[in-house]
Amino acid sequence: MNPVERSDHDVVYKGExxxxxxxxxxxxxxxxxxxxxxxESGTAIVAHxxxxxxxxxxxxxxxxxxxAIFTEPIPPISIVAVPQPEESDx
Numbered sequence: 001m002n003p004v005e006r007s008d009h010d011v012v013y014k015g016e017x018x019x020x021x022x023x024x025x026x027x028x029x030x031x032x033x034x035x036x037x038x039x040e041s042g043t044a045i046v047a048h049x050x051x052x053x054x055x056x057x058x059x060x061x062x063x064x065x066x067x068a069i070f071t072e073p074i075p076p077i078s079i080v081a082v083p084q085p086e087e088s089d090x
Contacts, residue, residue, distance in 0.1 A: 001049035005033040055081035
């Protein structure tokens, strides 16, 4: 899924960039536009994503959304549509 930039987003987590030391950080990682939201549990980061045509087809066939949270690099997530597992895989 691809992140969507919106006018209500107030933060951009930088993906691939060159640091002040000249080193390339987060190679191959795109920027993540999002907004900070205060909740009863604390601050949340909210981002919006648009599925590709292939991912939409997976979702309409009963697939689901998989969220992977990485400890490094920032942005710290990957979100994709995955097909529904077979009954024996559930």
